[in-house]
Amino acid sequence: MLKDITIGQYFPGKSVLHRLDPRVKIILTFLYIVVLFAASNPLGLLIGIFFLIVAYGVSRVPPRMILKSLKPVLPIILFTTLLNVFFIEGEILWHWAFLTITKEGVATAVIMSVRIACLIAGTSLLTYTTSPIALTDGLERLMGPLKKIRFPVHELAMMMTIALRFIPTLIEETDKIMSAQKARGADMESGGLMQRAKALVPVLIPLFVSAFRRADELAMAMECRCYRGGEGRTRMKQLHVGGVDAVCTLFVLLCLAGVIAVNLYAPPLF
Amino acid sequence: MSIIKTEGLTYTYSPGTPYQKTAVSAVDLDIAQGDVVGVIGHTGSGKSTLIQHFNGLLRPTSGKVFVDGEDMWQNPKEIRRFRFKVGLVFQYPEYQLFEDTVYKDIAFGPRNMGLSEEEIDARVRQAAAFVGLREKHMQKSPFELSGGQKRRVAIAGVIAMNPKVLILDEPTAGLDPKGREMILGQIREYHEEEKNTVLLVSHSMEDVAKYAKTALVMNQGKVFLYAPVEEVFSHAEELTGLGLSVPQVSRVFLTLARRGYPVNPNVFTLEQAKTELLRVLGKGGSDHA
Ligand SMILES: Nc1ncnc2c1ncn2[C@@H]1O[C@H](COP(=O)(O)OP(=O)(O)O)[C@@H](O)[C@H]1O
Ligand SMILES: [Mg+2]
Numbered sequence: 001m002l003k004d005i006t007i008g009q010y011f012p013g014k015s016v017l018h019r020l021d022p023r024v025k026i027i028l029t030f031l032y033i034v035v036l037f038a039a040s041n042p043l044g045l046l047i048g049i050f051f052l053i054v055a056y057g058v059s060r061v062p063p064r065m066i067l068k069s070l071k072p073v074l075p076i077i078l079f080t081t082l083l084n085v086f087f088i089e090g091e092i093l094w095h096w097a098f099l100t101i102t103k104e105g106v107a108t109a110v111i112m113s114v115r116i117a118c119l120i121a122g123t124s125l126l127t128y129t130t131s132p133i134a135l136t137d138g139l140e141r142l143m144g145p146l147k148k149i150r151f152p153v154h155e156l157a158m159m160m161t162i163a164l165r166f167i168p169t170l171i172e173e174t175d176k177i178m179s180a181q182k183a184r185g186a187d188m189e190s191g192g193l194m195q196r197a198k199a200l201v202p203v204l205i206p207l208f209v210s211a212f213r214r215a216d217e218l219a220m221a222m223e224c225r226c227y228r229g230g231e232g233r234t235r236m237k238q239l240h241v242g243g244v245d246a247v248c249t250l251f252v253l254l255c256l257a258g259v260i261a262v263n264l265y266a267p268p269l270f
Numbered sequence: 271m272s273i274i275k276t277e278g279l280t281y282t283y284s285p286g287t288p289y290q291k292t293a294v295s296a297v298d299l300d301i302a303q304g305d306v307v308g309v310i311g312h313t314g315s316g317k318s319t320l321i322q323h324f325n326g327l328l329r330p331t332s333g334k335v336f337v338d339g340e341d342m343w344q345n346p347k348e349i350r351r352f353r354f355k356v357g358l359v360f361q362y363p364e365y366q367l368f369e370d371t372v373y374k375d376i377a378f379g380p381r382n383m384g385l386s387e388e389e390i391d392a393r394v395r396q397a398a399a400f401v402g403l404r405e406k407h408m409q410k411s412p413f414e415l416s417g418g419q420k421r422r423v424a425i426a427g428v429i430a431m432n433p434k435v436l437i438l439d440e441p442t443a444g445l446d447p448k449g450r451e452m453i454l455g456q457i458r459e460y461h462e463e464e465k466n467t468v469l470l471v472s473h474s475m476e477d478v479a480k481y482a483k484t485a486l487v488m489n490q491g492k493v494f495l496y497a498p499v500e501e502v503f504s505h506a507e508e509l510t511g512l513g514l515s516v517p518q519v520s521r522v523f524l525t526l527a528r529r530g531y532p533v534n535p536n537v538f539t540l541e542q543a544k545t546e547l548l549r550v551l552g553k554g555g556s557d558h559a
C-alpha cells in the first residue's frame with residue numbers, strides 16, 4: 001500500500017518519549033546531535049550509543065525501525081567510509097598500487113560512520129514518537145520569537161499542518177483512483193517509460209480535481225469558523241513542560257557532561 | 271453453477287505495523303451465476319475489501335478466489351483478464367472520471383480491452399442507453415454534469431466492458447431518493463436483459479429487499495449470514511443486534527405476527543405488504559380488529 005510510506009513514520013504509543021513536550025523533544029534532539037559531534041573519541045561515542053539504546057528501549061519503537069531509518073543513508077555512510085579509509089594520511093597499514101590504508105583512516109572512518117548512524121537513528125526517533133501535528137506545533141512555538149522580525153511563523157506552521165494532514169488523505173485517494181482505473185483495465189505496471197507516463201493521466205486528472213475541491217471546501221470551512229490567521233488565536237491543546245521533560249533533559253545533559261568529561265580526561269585517539 | 275467462489279479468504283491491511291487490521295477473515299462463499307446478491311453490513315465490516323478480491327485488485331493474504339472455476343492468482347501476470355470478467359464500480363465512482371468527453375470516458379474500459387473501434391462504439395452506446403444517458407450528453411465534459419449523471423457515466427464505463435459479474439459498491443450513496451430509484455431500476459433492467467451476475471453493496475435493507483435475491487450479511491470481517499433474502503430477514507432480531515435494521519415493512523409485519531394476527535411475517539417490500547394485507551383482509555381478518 002502506498003499509505004505505508006508516510007504513516008509508517010509515526011509509531012503511536014504512550015511511552016515517556018511520546019509524552020514529552022514536542023518543544024523539549026526538538027531541543028533535546030539538537031542537544032543529542034551536539035553530544036555526537038562533541039564526542040571525539042570512541043568512549044564518548046559509546047555514550048552516544050548507550051543513549052540511543054536507552055531511548056529506543058524506553059520508546060518501545062521496535063528496534064528494526066532503526067535499520068529502516070538507516071537504509072536511505074547507507075550510501076552516504078559507505079561513501080564517507082571509503083573516503084576516510086583511503087584518503088587520510090598516517091601510519092600505513094596496507095598498500096597496493098595507488099591505494100593505501102592508514103590506521104588513522106580506519107579509526108576516523110569507524111568514528112564517522114558510527115556518528116552518522118547514531119545521528120540518523122536518533123533524529124528518526126523524534127519523528128517516530130511525535131505525531132506530525134505535535135511536531136509542527138512544537139516548531140511553531142519554538143520559532144515564535146521570529147515573529148518579531150515579521151517572519152510568518154504561524155502561516156508557515158498552518159501550511160505545514162494542512163499539508164501533513166492531507167498527505168495521507170491524498171495518498172489514500174491516489175490508491176482509490178488507481179484501483180478504480182485498474183478495475184477498468186488500466187495497465188500501470190507494464191510498458192516503457194512513455195507508456196507508463198501516459199497511464200498516469202487517468203490517475204492524475206481526478207486527483208488534481210479532487211485536491212482542488214478539497215482545498216476549496218477546507219478554505220470555506222475555515223472561513224465559516226472565522227479563521228483570520230494567527231493574530232490572537234488560542235489553542236485547544238496547550239503544551240506543558242512537566243516532570244517527565246525535566247528528567248529527560250537531565251539525562252541528555254548528563255550524557256553531554258559525560259562526553260565532555262571523557263574528552264578532557266581520556267587520552268585523545270591521535 | 272458458481273461464478274465466484276472463495277476458500278478461507280483472509281485479508282490483512284498493513285501487516286506488521288501498529289495499523290495492522292484484518293478486514294476480511296476466513297470467508298467461504300459461493301456465488302451462483304445469474305444471482306443478484308445484496309451485500310450488507312456495518313461501515314467497516316469489510317464489504318469493500320471483500321469485493322475488491324473478486325476482480326483481483328487485492329490479493330488475499332491467505333485463501334483462494336475462483337472466478338468461473340479458475341484460481342485467480344494461479345498466474346498473477348494474467349490478472350487483468352479477470353478485471354474484464356468482473357466489473358467493479360467503486361463507491362463514489364464519479365471521482366474517477368478524467369476524459370474530456372462522456373463518450374471517451376465510457377470508452378476507456380472497452381479500449382483497454384483492445385476491442386475494435388466499431389465494437390467500442392457499439393458498447394459505449396449500449397451502456398449509455400442502459401443508464402439513461404442521451405446522445406446530447408455524450409460530447410459534454412463529464413465535469414459539467416450533475417452528481418447523479420456523473421455517477422451514471424461512471425457506471426456505464428464499467429457496464430461497457432460487458433462483464434460477466436457486475437459489482438457495485440454503494441452505488442446510491444449520497445443520492446436523493448429519486449436518483450436512487452433510478453440507478454437501482456436501471457441496474458435491475460440491465461440484469462434482466464443480460465442475465466449476468468450482480469453484486470450490490472448497500473447500507474439500505476430496503477434496497478436489498480427490493481432488488482436482491484440473495485443477501486450476504488457481513489459482520490466484523492466475517493460472513494454472518496448468506497442466504498435467500500426471505501430467510502435473512504426472518505433473522506430480524508439478530509440483524510437488529512448487529513445494528514442493521516430490517517426494512518420498515520418487515521418490522522411492521524413481524525410485530526403484527528407476534529401480536530397474533532394471521533399474517534405471514536416474511537414481507538420485505540411494499541408490494542408484498544400490499545398483497546399480504548389484501549389477502550388477510552379479504553379472508554375476513556376482522557375477527558381481531
Ligand atoms: N486502505 C486501507 N488501509 C488500512 N485499513 C483499511 C483500508 N481500507 C479499509 N481498511 C479497514 O478495513 C476495515 C474494513 O473496511 P471496508 O472493507 O472499507 O469496510 P466497509 O466497506 O464494509 O465499510 C475497516 O476497519 C477499515 O478501517
Ligand atoms: Mg465500503
